[in-house]
Amino acid sequence: MSRLAGRHNPIADDGDELRFCSTCAFSAACLAQGYDKQALAQLHVLVEHVGPIAEGEHIFREGDVFTAIAAVRAGTVKTSVIDRDGREQVLGFHLPGELIGLSAISDDRYPCNAIALDRVHLCRFSFPQLATLAARMPGVQEQLFRLLSLDIGKAALLSGDFSADERMAAFLVSLSRRYAARGFSATRVHLTMGRTDMANYLRLAVETVSRVLRRFQSQGLISVDRRELQIRDLTRLQTLAQGVLRE
Amino acid sequence: MPRPEESAPDLTKVNAGHNSLRKHASMDAISSDESVRLRHYDRPGPRYTSYPTAPNFSESFGEVELRAAVQRSNSDPIPRPLSLYVHVLYCSSPCFYCACNRVITRDRSRAAAYVSQLVREIALLAPLFDPDREAVQLHLGGGTPNFLAPHQIEEVIDSLLVHFRLAPAATRDFSIELDPRFVQPGDISALAGIGFNRASLGVQDFDPEVQRAINRIQSVEETMAALEACRRHGFRSVNIDLIYGLPKQTLEGFGRTLDLVTAARPDRLAIYGYAHMPTQFRAQRQINVADLPAPEVRIELLQLAIERLGHAGYRYIGMDHFALPDDELSVAQRGGALRRNFMGYTTHAESDVVGFGVSAISHIGDSYSQNPRDLPAWQHAIDAGRIPVWRGLRLSADDLVRADVIGQLMCQGTIDIRELESRHNLEFKSHFAAELTHLAVLAGEGLVEIRPALIRATSRGRLLLRIIAECFDRYLHLPRPAGAKVAKAIRPGRERGGREPAGGSPQPDRR
Numbered sequence: 103m104s105r106l107a108g109r110h111n112p113i114a115d116d117g118d119e120l121r122f123c124s125t126c127a128f129s130a131a132c133l134a135q136g137y138d139k140q141a142l143a144q145l146h147v148l149v150e151h152v153g154p155i156a157e158g159e160h161i162f163r164e165g166d167v168f169t170a171i172a173a174v175r176a177g178t179v180k181t182s183v184i185d186r187d188g189r190e191q192v193l194g195f196h197l198p199g200e201l202i203g204l205s206a207i208s209d210d211r212y213p214c215n216a217i218a219l220d221r222v223h224l225c226r227f228s229f230p231q232l233a234t235l236a237a238r239m240p241g242v243q244e245q246l247f248r249l250l251s252l253d254i255g256k257a258a259l260l261s262g263d264f265s266a267d268e269r270m271a272a273f274l275v276s277l278s279r280r281y282a283a284r285g286f287s288a289t290r291v292h293l294t295m296g297r298t299d300m301a302n303y304l305r306l307a308v309e310t311v312s313r314v315l316r317r318f319q320s321q322g323l324i325s326v327d328r329r330e331l332q333i334r335d336l337t338r339l340q341t342l343a344q345g346v347l348r349e
Numbered sequence: 350m351p352r353p354e355e356s357a358p359d360l361t362k363v364n365a366g367h368n369s370l371r372k373h374a375s376m377d378a379i380s381s382d383e384s385v386r387l388r389h390y391d392r393p394g395p396r397y398t399s400y401p402t403a404p405n406f407s408e409s410f411g412e413v414e415l416r417a418a419v420q421r422s423n424s425d426p427i428p429r430p431l432s433l434y435v436h437v438l439y440c441s442s443p444c445f446y447c448a449c450n451r452v453i454t455r456d457r458s459r460a461a462a463y464v465s466q467l468v469r470e471i472a473l474l475a476p477l478f479d480p481d482r483e484a485v486q487l488h489l490g491g492g493t494p495n496f497l498a499p500h501q502i503e504e505v506i507d508s509l510l511v512h513f514r515l516a517p518a519a520t521r522d523f524s525i526e527l528d529p530r531f532v533q534p535g536d537i538s539a540l541a542g543i544g545f546n547r548a549s550l551g552v553q554d555f556d557p558e559v560q561r562a563i564n565r566i567q568s569v570e571e572t573m574a575a576l577e578a579c580r581r582h583g584f585r586s587v588n589i590d591l592i593y594g595l596p597k598q599t600l601e602g603f604g605r606t607l608d609l610v611t612a613a614r615p616d617r618l619a620i621y622g623y624a625h626m627p628t629q630f631r632a633q634r635q636i637n638v639a640d641l642p643a644p645e646v647r648i649e650l651l652q653l654a655i656e657r658l659g660h661a662g663y664r665y666i667g668m669d670h671f672a673l674p675d676d677e678l679s680v681a682q683r684g685g686a687l688r689r690n691f692m693g694y695t696t697h698a699e700s701d702v703v704g705f706g707v708s709a710i711s712h713i714g715d716s717y718s719q720n721p722r723d724l725p726a727w728q729h730a731i732d733a734g735r736i737p738v739w740r741g742l743r744l745s746a747d748d749l750v751r752a753d754v755i756g757q758l759m760c761q762g763t764i765d766i767r768e769l770e771s772r773h774n775l776e777f778k779s780h781f782a783a784e785l786t787h788l789a790v791l792a793g794e795g796l797v798e799i800r801p802a803l804i805r806a807t808s809r810g811r812l813l814l815r816i817i818a819e820c821f822d823r824y825l826h827l828p829r830p831a832g833a834k835v836a837k838a839i840r841p842g843r844e845r846g847g848r849e850p851a852g853g854s855p856q857p858d859r860r
Contacts, residue, residue: 290771296424309481312427319427327699328425328714330772 170228177222272346410741422714436706475512556602596640
């Protein structure tokens with residue numbers, strides 16, 4: 103997919119002072135509680151659009167004081183930590199509609215780095231007291247817990263003893279589903295992460311990432327041209343991913 | 350690449366009908382009407398070995414940008430394999446038609462200095478590429494690559510072998526351009542020993558009158574001896590280059606050359622048109638304008654070549670190139686797997702081209718870049734430990750779409766609209782509304798067929814692919830840089846005859 107395409111890097115149906123963005127991670131929960139954007143403002147929850155943030159820029163760093171969580175509106179955000187040996191460990195990739203900063207909720211500081219992988223636009227939710235908000239809006243709390251557990255679940259995916267093929271299949275299926283859930287194509291994905299980040303996240307060697315993808319390609323599961331991924335056989339890919347995705 | 354709905358026109362078939370849209374029409378029957386029309390399109394136009402073309406490269410693209418481009422290309426999920434190009438700058442004798450970037454010298458000692466500089470350049474550039482990227486193609490062009498002695502060529506290849514991971518011998522292409530006049534006994538066997546398995550022999554024309562007029566006296570015997578030696582030493586394919594439109598050229602003389610050449614059955618043939626641009630290319634000032642064939646004779650010469658090659662069983666690949674039906678290029682074209690890069694047509698999946706030597710062009714990731722065209726600037730950069738980049742550009746999203754369109758035209762003669770729309774997430778009709786109006790004119794002339802899902806060059810249009818491609822060249826509508834000139838459409842400039850002279854794309858554009 104070319105960079106011309108809006109499909110992969112959209113700021114879809116932007117919100118305004120009164121309406122939530124169509125990709126908003128919270129709008130459903132808030133609206134279900136009868137809170138629109140104005141009502142949130144009255145609770146001193148500041149919802150603001152941030153960006154664009156350029157490729158490679160930090161959104162926050164490990165140890166920064168926690169002030170807000172943010173939803174990705176466009177682009178991809180990578181979260182990672184630096185281990186004792188100074189090596190980066192990629193924790194995850196956050197696509198449009200997904201949240202970053204959630205893991206900071208239990209603490210007062212961000213426990214990881216967040217870096218823009220391409221041009222990123224965010225929706226920033228800053229609140230003086232998360233507890234207040236959550237208490238006033240049980241739905242929001244539920245949503246937070248749900249998102250939090252999803253986040254933990256995602257990290258757990260790769261901790262099992264899985265083959266390179268299974269890991270890669272699970273990764274591709276997950277990307278496909280997450281994009282599809284936000285209304286984007288499930289079969290054509292622009293890969294915003296390089297193979298080094300992919301390898302790091304999947305705990306594979308860089309060469310292995312390419313080898314597995316090349317094999318998938320020759321088996322007719324996918325085709326890859328530079329950063330453009332086309333999923334040609336989602337069913338077989340899902341079968342391969344079953345173990346990892348616990349389905 | 351999409352599979353074309355129809356294979357390339359079969360030149361061996363006899364033209365039966367008069368319908369301009371007939372399928373599988375032979376091209377050996379160009380009517381006088383068509384001849385007039387072809388002449389009408391004998392006007393300036395770029396060659397599209399790259400899009401955007403070299404004159405649009407910018408000096409604001411330098412070493413920093415090149416390093417970033419390599420880095421990006423390394424991080425692709427499946428990084429592209431590499432094609433290596435080495436430009437040999439020297440020739441020992443000046444051919445008057447030449448528009449190539451070369452230096453004439455009889456001083457062989459300059460070869461050794463050039464080789465050691467190349468080795469240093471390779472050592473500078475190679476470490477930028479991730480080690481798991483395989484080099485599948487290697488090409489030596491020039492100039493005259495066999496200006497270098499085999500042991501000097503070996504020194505360059507050894508250095509490439511040390512720094513790059515070469516594909517297994519069975520799958521890799523090692524090709525070299527040879528001037529048969531300077532092939533010594535034992536050279537070909539030495540080159541085969543180094544790993545070369547493809548060669549391209551320059552012939553141009555065997556007519557003695559023409560040879561005198563272009564300052565290139567070359568016997569049939571020495572040419573055939575080189576060809577035979579290549580075969581004897583297991584070269585997978587041999588190409589012969591001819592040029593039409595040369596001074597003193599006649600239908601009779603060129604016809605004899607065509608007969609001699611087709612009888613030798615080279616796997617591939619290239620017929621380039623000579624473009625006379627003496628103000629740009631000093632060597633061409635030696636050519637007497639009065640000796641050049643008239644425009645209608647040029648067309649007849651081309652027509653004669655197409656006819657003879659067709660009868661001899663060669664298939665037209667596109668852009669001046671022909672191949673026997675069982676040659677890999679023909680097979681790849683039938684299967685929709687043909688590609689084109691600075692080294693000409695290739696069967697390898699898309700690769701990144703890394704160029705070495707004076708004026709060499711690289712195509713890495715979404716970038717083009719070119720080395721300095723003059724020897725001192727190139728030497729100086731390498732001496733300073735810098736990667737010698739003179740100019741280049743990073744392709745925009747729009748460039749990428751158009752490069753895809755033009756690449757499809759050049760390789761398949763067809764644009765698969767649906768496939769393109771899906772690949773680039775656009776609506777062809779609205780995205781290329783202006784271009785379609787240009788194309789409609791060409792459709793009216795019977796050069797191109799426009800259907801909802803397909804745009805296809807007709808058999809006539811396939812001789813004028815660059816004219817069709819021009820419709821998609823956004824840069825043609827912009828003011829050109831001062832002094833920029835382009836080769837003529839049916840006078841496809843060639844490496845020694847005016848290839849993309851504006852700003853110089855000195856890299857070979859063959860096969």
